[in-house]
Amino acid sequence: MSDVPQPLVETGGEDHEGPWRVVLVDDHAIFRAGVRHELTSASPELVDVVGEGEDVASSVAVILQARPDVVLLDVHLPGGGGAEVVSQVHRSAPEVTFLALSVSDAAEDVIGVIRAGARGYVTKSISTPELVEAIDRVATGDAVFSPRLAGFVLDAFSGSISVESVDEDLDRLSQREREVMKLIARGYTYKEVARELFISIKTVETHVSSVLRKLQLSNRHELTKWATDRKLV
Structure with a gap:
């Protein structure tokens, strides 16, 4: 040093x-x-x-x-x-x-x-x-x-790239929904997400449903691909 x-x-x-x-x-x-x-x-x-x-x-x-x-x-x-x-x-x-x-x-x-x-x-x-x-x-x-x-x-x-384009889709999600989305995309189970974020499993389920709806995705596999394509995980 x-x-x-x-x-x-x-x-x-x-x-x-x-x-x-x-x-x-x-x-x-x-x-x-x-x-x-x-x-x-x-x-x-x-x-x-x-x-x-x-x-x-x-x-x-x-x-x-x-x-x-x-x-x-x-x-x-x-x-x-x-x-x-x-x-x-x-x-x-x-x-x-x-x-x-x-x-x-x-x-x-x-x-x-x-x-x-x-x-x-x-x-x-x-x-x-x-x-x-x-x-x-x-x-x-x-x-x-x-x-x-x-x-x-x-x-x-x-302005060479659009800041808005970086997180346009993410802006639809609340901060908590983003956290849940990233953990689910990394392969966490609902129970593991709940433990990591200090929330109930039911709340995790609610957030996942909301994320899928807002991003117009059908399941967690599509969610994982969506997050990976954007280099969020």
């Missing part, structure tokens, strides 16, 4: 002192533990992890309490997804900066969280020094994207 330049934090705002205060948001505890260890052991002078969240409700609560400089945010979370975390936090704490850190590079995920207000989007293949630098950059006002995603985002928001 010696290749991480010491001046990173010093390039921030004139009033900033000490390491950047960071909250980790991801529904996998092992992943959070790994990122915390990497950041705090490799660059304690640059990053201080001050809280963690595993779903929308717990994440919003810890963010509003800790008021971190940067939130590292997964886009797939129980309770509404990463974009919902950004939206809820920004209603009362618009100064909090979000950097999406996800395994997904699907168009709908990238555009959704950026439209909600995140300052950047990097994938989980990023190295620790690169992640530390990305945290510093978004904390000091830059927008940061993994190389492949940068061109896509620029194209989307410059």
Whole structure:
């Protein structure tokens, strides 16, 4: 980690002192533990992890309490997804900066969280020094994207491709319906979806029926193909 330049934090705002205060948001505890260890052991002078969240409700609560400089945010979370975390936090704490850190590079995920207000989007293949630098950059006002995603985002928001066309079909679905749809398309059973999202099996059945109706599909096999064709799973 010696290749991480010491001046990173010093390039921030004139009033900033000490390491950047960071909250980790991801529904996998092992992943959070790994990122915390990497950041705090490799660059304690640059990053201080001050809280963690595993779903929308717990994440919003810890963010509003800790008021971190940067939130590292997964886009797939129980309770509404990463974009919902950004939206809820920004209603009362618009100064909090979000950097999406996800395994997904699907168009709908990238555009959704950026439209909600995140300052950047990097994938989980990023190295620790690169992640530390990305945290510093978004904390000091830059927008940061993994190389492949940068061109896509620029194209989307410059009008080269239509943002509306990216998620036109998805706009018919509620946030909860999108969560259920993605899990079903990944092969989850109704019982597994219910456990993952903390809802009843009956509620899962209701959401699936609604999703199929809105997307004009007949069964879960068609739903899986629909989601796969759009690179949502």
